[in-house]
Amino acid sequence: VYFKRLEIQGFKSFVDYTSLDFESGITAIVGPNGCGKSNIVDALRWVLGEQSAKALRGNRMEDIIFNGTDTRKAVGMAEVSLTINNYDRQLSTEHEEITITRRTYRSGESEYLLNKTACRLRDIQDLFLDTGIGRNAYSILEQGKIDLVISSRPADRRYVFEEAA
Amino acid sequence: VYFKRLEIQGFKSFVDYTSLDFESGITAIVGPNGCGKSNIVDALRWVLGEQSAKALRGNRMEDIIFNGTDTRKAVGMAEVSLTINNYDRQLSTEHEEITITRRTYRSGESEYLLNKTACRLRDIQDLFLDTGIGRNAYSILEQGKIDLVISSRPADRRYVFEEAA
Amino acid sequence: SRVRFAETFSQVRVQFREVFRRLFNGGDADLVLMDETNLLETGIEIVARPPGKHLQNISLLSGGEKALTAIALLFAIFLVKPSPFCVFDEMDAPLDDNNTVRFSRILQEFAEKSQFIIITHNKLTMEKAGVLYGITMPEAGISRIISVKFKEEDKSKPVRKVPPA
Amino acid sequence: SRVRFAETFSQVRVQFREVFRRLFNGGDADLVLMDETNLLETGIEIVARPPGKHLQNISLLSGGEKALTAIALLFAIFLVKPSPFCVFDEMDAPLDDNNTVRFSRILQEFAEKSQFIIITHNKLTMEKAGVLYGITMPEAGISRIISVKFKEEDKSKPVRKVPPA
Ligand SMILES: Nc1ncnc2c1ncn2[C@@H]1O[C@H](COP(=O)(O)OP(=O)(O)OP(=O)(O)O)[C@@H](O)[C@H]1O
Ligand SMILES: Nc1ncnc2c1ncn2[C@@H]1O[C@H](COP(=O)(O)OP(=O)(O)OP(=O)(O)O)[C@@H](O)[C@H]1O
Numbered sequence: 001v002y003f004k005r006l007e008i009q010g011f012k013s014f015v016d017y018t019s020l021d022f023e024s025g026i027t028a029i030v031g032p033n034g035c036g037k038s039n040i041v042d043a044l045r046w047v048l049g050e051q052s053a054k055a056l057r058g059n060r061m062e063d064i065i066f067n068g069t070d071t072r073k074a075v076g077m078a079e080v081s082l083t084i085n086n087y088d089r090q091l092s093t094e095h096e097e098i099t100i101t102r103r104t105y106r107s108g109e110s111e112y113l114l115n116k117t118a119c120r121l122r123d124i125q126d127l128f129l130d131t132g133i134g135r136n137a138y139s140i141l142e143q144g145k146i147d148l149v150i151s152s153r154p155a156d157r158r159y160v161f162e163e164a165a
Numbered sequence: 166v167y168f169k170r171l172e173i174q175g176f177k178s179f180v181d182y183t184s185l186d187f188e189s190g191i192t193a194i195v196g197p198n199g200c201g202k203s204n205i206v207d208a209l210r211w212v213l214g215e216q217s218a219k220a221l222r223g224n225r226m227e228d229i230i231f232n233g234t235d236t237r238k239a240v241g242m243a244e245v246s247l248t249i250n251n252y253d254r255q256l257s258t259e260h261e262e263i264t265i266t267r268r269t270y271r272s273g274e275s276e277y278l279l280n281k282t283a284c285r286l287r288d289i290q291d292l293f294l295d296t297g298i299g300r301n302a303y304s305i306l307e308q309g310k311i312d313l314v315i316s317s318r319p320a321d322r323r324y325v326f327e328e329a330a
Numbered sequence: 331s332r333v334r335f336a337e338t339f340s341q342v343r344v345q346f347r348e349v350f351r352r353l354f355n356g357g358d359a360d361l362v363l364m365d366e367t368n369l370l371e372t373g374i375e376i377v378a379r380p381p382g383k384h385l386q387n388i389s390l391l392s393g394g395e396k397a398l399t400a401i402a403l404l405f406a407i408f409l410v411k412p413s414p415f416c417v418f419d420e421m422d423a424p425l426d427d428n429n430t431v432r433f434s435r436i437l438q439e440f441a442e443k444s445q446f447i448i449i450t451h452n453k454l455t456m457e458k459a460g461v462l463y464g465i466t467m468p469e470a471g472i473s474r475i476i477s478v479k480f481k482e483e484d485k486s487k488p489v490r491k492v493p494p495a
Numbered sequence: 496s497r498v499r500f501a502e503t504f505s506q507v508r509v510q511f512r513e514v515f516r517r518l519f520n521g522g523d524a525d526l527v528l529m530d531e532t533n534l535l536e537t538g539i540e541i542v543a544r545p546p547g548k549h550l551q552n553i554s555l556l557s558g559g560e561k562a563l564t565a566i567a568l569l570f571a572i573f574l575v576k577p578s579p580f581c582v583f584d585e586m587d588a589p590l591d592d593n594n595t596v597r598f599s600r601i602l603q604e605f606a607e608k609s610q611f612i613i614i615t616h617n618k619l620t621m622e623k624a625g626v627l628y629g630i631t632m633p634e635a636g637i638s639r640i641i642s643v644k645f646k647e648e649d650k651s652k653p654v655r656k657v658p659p660a
């Protein structure tokens with residue numbers, strides 16, 4: 001299993017349709033301060049089912065929808081799609097490739113789609129069961145948080161081990 | 166007022182006598198990971214009267230005394246001296262130059278010296294009154310803590326303003 | 331679940347010692363359960379000793395040494411329970427050049443089995459990537475993708491300037 | 496003390512807007528008292544808007560933007576209540592080259608009035624220093640000072656290799 005493509009529109013600073021093709025090895029993302037690199041990490045975390053606005057650096061989930069700039073108006077919807085290559089059949093589905101999509105509107109509603117058909121978050125989570133996708137404790141590391149593993153109290157460190165167990 | 170010279174011995178990784186002359190403008194300290202750069206900042210904080218071992222990244226004050234390596238034995242005392250140029254008479258003393266010294270032993274005792282004569286911490290603090298030296302809230306910034314001012318809660322931010330007031 | 335935790339813990343412990351020695355080019359590391367009788371709640375103590383130095387509390391390590399120790403632990407967990415993908419956001423920021431070279435070499439090895447998406451400012455890490463995306467903001471506040479670099483064998487293809495959407 | 500706090504606060508506020516605009520090359524910033532009726536306990540809200548972007552909660556700023564905002568606030572406090580010295584430990588770490596150049600230019604201006612001791616890995620910042628110390632560990636665990644660079648006019652003097660003590 002690996003991530004083949006990420007498509008973003010209306011999510012944080014990516015107001016226009018943007019698509020990134022990943023390869024199975026190392027993909028590096030570079031750029032100046034504030035250009036949108038960490039927003040891509042947030043888009044990945046969100047499409048994989050993140051429920052906490054705070055984990056996406058916002059206060060409310062609405063904060064992830066493009067909020068406008070001096071030259072562009074705010075939009076009403078954010079949409080992120082992730083296409084996953086399932087060639088090795090690790091995901092419990094027949095498809096060789098699946099695309100998961102998440103949308104949210106200013107009204108607060110959230111939609112999930114699996115290969116362009118509406119589904120529940122539950123369906124996506126079932127698909128990922130036992131693959132490690134979606135449980136992000138040690139697979140998505142936020143900016144500046146590398147020290148947390150070391151500086152947290154011994155009792156708090158066990159969560160990474162529990163995730164792995 | 167400015168710092169003219171810092172002399173360190175037996176403090177953290179500086180087991181042998183080391184002396185740094187500072188200039189009145191910008192002095193930069195560079196070097197690989199773990200070579201002792203931040204230990205110099207700790208030495209400055211300590212000689213200026215820091216009472217908390219935790220602010221020096223240790224558990225007990227004894228942690229600041231050189232603890233030995235594969236080739237050298239631990240020592241029993243740490244000593245740091247700071248020579249301050251008082252040409253502009255900002256410090257309430259006649260001397261054009263003063264040297265403050267702090268020593269600590271494995272027994273936990275701490276000694277302070279002003280121009281090589283024993284004194285109390287109180288005497289050094291009185292000397293610095295109203296100059297801003299010794300009150301470090303915004304004049305010594307630790308590694309990785311730059312975000313703290315922004316990410317702390319609004320109520321916690323007031324301490325920097327109170328220091329300055 | 332108690333048995334699974336114990337098993338995972340002992341496997342991670344073995345890997346942690348191994349990965350730590352490779353990242354630090356020597357030295358020692360270990361993981362210790364604070365209370366072996368209570369596997370479901372016990373905290374975990376991290377022990378780390380850079381080469382040539384004496385064992386001390388991990389709070390006395392330098393910024394770069396702490397980050398490298400955290401990376402060793404993360405990689406160890408990853409070896410025991412590989413996740414199909416990993417996203418690192420400026421994880422190499424505190425590292426000097428020597429440590430970055432060792433880190434990126436291990437990353438490249440892991441990338442044979444799993445997918446890595448990394449955000450970095452460090453040229454030494456960028457070199458290891460098969461695909462490189464540049465993000466810019468030609469219009470303030472709006473993110474755009476500007477370029478893609480292919481792997482060695484594709485270097486013959488011109489660097490594709492992805493037209494702004 | 497209430498009056499002094501209010502006075503300091505309003506002076507810092509003016510400086511913060513000014514320094515922020517210089518560091519970000521535009522944009523807006525402000526400091527707001529959460530509860531003006533209770534000056535002795537009120538929290539302080541930080542408002543920051545990078546150029547061209549819309550006003551949002553500061554938690555949505557990028558890592559580099561947060562660091563630069565914190566630096567602006569620190570410098571603003573410093574302008575209102577200058578301290579004879581400042582020690583910065585890798586404060587420029589999250590900044591890209593453009594922001595580092597702006598930061599080090601302002602630093603150089605401040606260094607006319609006060610003394611700065613800075614730890615940095617960034618060559619752009621090092622260039623501004625009058626004196627440069629290199630720290631190494633020829634023997635693992637033991638810090639040594641290896642070199643001193645003098646200011647422009649002294650460049651004629653050879654770089655003094657300070658013999659290890
Ligand atoms: N809903 C939104 N609408 C528009 N812009 C947004 C939204 N949420 C966040 N942003 C903008 O995205 C920018 C932050 O981007 P991001 O954190 O990805 O930067 P970065 O490339 O990681 O930078 P750094 O190198 O400093 O870490 C901020 O300037 C913020 O204003
Ligand atoms: N009491 C002590 N005796 C001997 N060594 C000590 C003592 N206290 C700390 N050290 C050592 O000092 C080193 C840390 O040094 P320091 O934090 O100054 O590094 P640094 O140059 O700032 O590195 P970085 O670039 O990673 O931040 C650690 O390796 C630690 O083992």
Ligand SMILES: [Mg+2]
Nearest residue numbers: 038143557558
């Ligand atoms: Mg970022």
Ligand SMILES: [Mg+2]
Nearest residue numbers: 203308392393
């Ligand atoms: Mg350091």
